[in-house]
Amino acid sequence: MKEKSRILVVDDDRNIRQLVRLYLEKDGFEVHEAETGDKGLDAFRKQPPDLMLLDLMLPGMDGWQVCREVRKVSNIPIIMLTAKDETFDKVLGLELGADDYVTKPFDPKELIARIKAVARRTQNAVPPAKEIIFPNLVINMTNYVVTCDGTDMELPPKEIELLFHLASHPNQVFTREQLLEQVWGFDYFGDSRTVDVHVKRLREKIQGDSDHNWQIKTVWGVGYKFEVK
Amino acid sequence: MKEKSRILVVDDDRNIRQLVRLYLEKDGFEVHEAETGDKGLDAFRKQPPDLMLLDLMLPGMDGWQVCREVRKVSNIPIIMLTAKDETFDKVLGLELGADDYVTKPFDPKELIARIKAVARRTQNAVPPAKEIIFPNLVINMTNYVVTCDGTDMELPPKEIELLFHLASHPNQVFTREQLLEQVWGFDYFGDSRTVDVHVKRLREKIQGDSDHNWQIKTVWGVGYKFEVK
DNA sequence: CCCAGATTGTGAAATATTTATAAATTCTAG
DNA sequence: CTAGAATTTATAAATATTTCACAATCTGGG
DSSP, X not given: OOOOOEEEEEOSOHHHHHHHHHHHHHTTOEEEEESSHHHHHHHHHHSOOSEEEEESSOSSSOHHHHHHHHHHHOOOOEEEEEETTOOOOHHHHHHHTOSEEEEESOOHHHHHHHHHHHHHHHHTTSOOOXXXXXXXXXXXXXXXXXXXXXXXXXXXXXXXXXXXXXXXXXTOEEEHHHHIIIIIOTTOOXXXXXXXXXXXXXXXXXXXXXXXXXXXXXETTTEEEEEEO | OOOOOEEEEXXXXXXXXXXXXXXXXXXXXXXXEESSHHHHHHHHHHSOOSEEEEESSOSSSOHHHHHHHHHXXXXXXXXXXXXXXXXXXXXXXXXXXXXXXEEESOOHHHHHHHHHHHHHHHHHSOOOOOEEEETTEEEETTTTEEEETTEEEEOOHHHHHHHHHHHHSTTOOEEHHHHIIIIIOTTOOOOTHHHHHHHHHHHHHXXXXXXXXXXXXXXXXXXXXXXXX
16 A cells, blocks of 8 residues: 655745645644754755655745755655735746646645645656557557557446456456455445446457457456456 | 838847848848837837847846747747847757847847848748648648638637647547647646537537548546547 | 355346536626 | 627436345265
């Protein structure tokens, strides 16, 4: 399981830091603080966080300088905090390597949303070309299209995800519990017959009649596998 | 025969304007002046010049903002004027769409040389013909015009940008979040239903009745794609 | 081979989720 | 200030998912 994301908040305003801490911790983040640019940089160097919230106006070294220093050694996401009247251009922050910016005063919910968005964006930076090819079967996760025997077909999300997961590990058997966890999500709690129903529908859609050298096979007493001969 | 090149000088310093005018006219340019960003933009809109000389520090709307506004509708060459001590990264100006920059105080001969260089460069440049062509559908981003089934139509900016983005990546599915990020802008924070509404209006405008070999398709549970058969 | 017990397949109803649409509101350029 | 555009909101419609009862199938032992 994933650990808490560590966020470093660099701002000279004690109230801001408190506010941010309050909301972020409520949302499951681990929060660290620094009140000047220099201290922020120190904190970053000692233990790099997963994301930095950086005020622009700081005593001593300002936010831009900190951002630049951090960028010399790291690509962690950085979100700038700017006052409304600092009419600085978004592009400037970008140029310096920030990933987003939020103007003060800000809505804490918006801040959270942006943090998550940035985190996601930087994680998905290199989306793996998701396509699996078998004789008479192509699973394209970019277009969300499954081509079987030359005919394109659209499947509901869960079905295509299940198929993709099974086909990604040919011949490997998965229990229903494993599939629920890996396809539905680790925190999913539900009936394992759900898997059966999805398998059934997949089968009638993609292997209705013809015989391929692959199939979704039931392993009695265990679960299912995508078998390739 | 070619006419005189028209140059718009935007600077709040009367002396600078005079100086530039003096040298440029001696070199056969037609010179227009504006003393603030807003006036410069007005002048640009009334009669777009062949090239703009833009001071960075301006009362009211500054040079960057003017540059951006101009860039929204035009690719005319822009040269930035910056004071020596404004230690801006050249890259920053370039990022905003400027073609070159000159630091004050400048040697008029250098300015002339740069103007000519930029003019030459931008003339020979291959304009990024932002145009996408499908059977019965032409998306022209230069004119912001969409031609569907032979009839031209003007769409609101967001709609055409969305269409352009989707059509630029045929068959690829985008989530609403991705579209918000990539079409609306990375810093946009808003409701993802917004995308639905724009898609709806696009659909009723460009694929109301006839059947084409393309369409904006909903991928249930995921997002939208511009499908081409 | 047949049976009992366990496991899986199936169809259909109940739920939940996602999308379409229209209408109201806010925003923005002029 | 005004009109058109963008966005939000609310509701209806479409679609997917889950559940559940029962049928069908498999397995191992007698």
